[in-house]
Amino acid sequence: MDLLDILRTALTQALGPSAIVYALAAIGLNIHFGYTGLLNFGQAGFMAVSAYALAVTVVQADLPFWLGVVLALVAPVVLALLLGVPTLRLRADYLAIVTIAAAEILRLVFGAVETKDVFGGSNGLNGYSETYKGLNVYTKLGVGRDGLDLGVVQYSRDDLWNITVGWTLVALGCLFVWLLMRSPWGRVLRSIREDEDAVRSLGKNVFAYKMQALILGGVFGGLAGLFLALKQSSVVPSDYSSNITFYAYTALLLGGAARVLGPVVGAIIFWFLLTGLGELFSQLTSGTDPILPASIMDGTQASLVRFIVTGLALMLLMIFRPQGIFGDRREIAIDAR
């Protein structure tokens, strides 16, 4: 077992493209749930419509890449309007039910045999990301295919480009969220989370604000889907299952809801734990004479144990630090009253 190797893998992953996908998705959920109190359980749906908007535009309709990107940002807006108009006037739980159902419907439709001609069935679509890869500044700088090895982290040339684009998006997103949430607009959102009738009684159009929040958070979900589609050069329906929504929620709660950097730090730590533990258990059980004998745990079990341990870590966090890493303990104390 090589502990340094495990740490290196975990750190590379935690700062890598996968963590960026969760960070972007969690920034969106932070706007929905953290600031406005909207329970969106269908962030995967927002991600899927963006990814498929890009892929279908470029691959099936043979239209320019940049038009695909624009449509990928329009698609979550349309989805938010469709989901929000009937549900945002109702109690919060209706939005939760509708979003999770819509995300599942979208995933099944995208993966269905009947729609294979458009969405490519369960194999999905690929061959739309040449323009994106062509923009790779590291190719022009003459970085080799193997990319960069800093010792603590190691990225291929493609991944270097991915994380440059990805973290730039995350940084710009955080800046935008910070600017918005310090403004009176953000104050209205936080007030709606506390009590929407009180906000209504002060003459604010609560429905319009909730819709704006749903759209904005949905667009961040869309960015996550778009980035996922670009970084792995293929869009597969199984990538957009409800798991990804709940991983993003985990990242958000880990970092601390209603904090600008909460979802970002949460995503990094979540992905660090998950990949680090995965690597640890796989090394413990691999080889001819594994450290953990097969009678206790074999290789297939090892890949599942990481979820158990991550779950346990999360439980402990919720018990001993319910506000997350960045949260304010005083706020949680108010809930307990």
Place this chain on the structure above:
Amino acid sequence: MPADLSAARAALATVATDPGARKPDPIIVGSGITRQFGGLKAVDVEHIEIQRGVITALIGPNGAGKTTLFNLLTGFDAPDTGDWSFNGRSLAKVSAYKVARLGMVRTFQLTKVLSKLTVIENMRLGATGQRGERFWSAPLRSLWSGQESEITAKADELLARFKLDAKREDFAGSLSGGQRKLLEMARALMVDPELIMLDEPMAGVNPALKQSLLGHVKSLRDEGRTVLFVEHDMDMVRDISDWVIVMAQGQIVAEGTPESVMADQRVIDAYLGAHHDTDLSELDEAALEAEVEAEIQAEQEDTP
């Protein structure tokens, strides 16, 4: 303002004390308002008028439909029938937030402070027409910072008046029940309403704070606002209201000045029952029996 007030009060002196009486200068006029919850007609108001510039109390036993009427008037609930207007503008099918913008702001029976916002943030939220509340101008601080400091100055003034300035930076959720009532009232004033509607402002408030709350409600009237409030506390009703409307079982049963209403037989009946002061032992048993028998007979004849 005192001159206006005495004029308004004098005008009320000539008003008849029938349910639904016409007022000389009404700010709210409603008629035929009904609201049904399943089999229960919670509100069935034939006609209601609220005089401008005075304090009107809405009283009645539990379940009389006072809060429901409040919800209907402010757009938080929609009536089955009826029409009502505020300053002559019909409010039927107008949503709650628009009603508030027109200058008719309410508070709630169960106080609704925004717990995880500070007291000053609660106050700032109340200001209307904020440029920074628009999505596209929100990220650019220079567009709204000037207005924000004006709002803050106004909020600080109100906090000082309601003696909440020491709590400025505390979370509203850490305030006591009475302080929350004060905060809610102060926040409603940030909207600068013409009519302020208080739903049980005294519920759960300790006697010491009650006196200062009474003073605050009076000061609202003295600065020219109209106040309508729901209350169970009869001392408060007698002390500060200029006009009292009594509801029972969804209907307005009596109206008048506090003194006349307290003496009104219909009010006593509504609160205590029509036979409240009859001693049961003194009743003639034979007469009672005959009465009951006659009733049974009548019922039997009714059912075929």
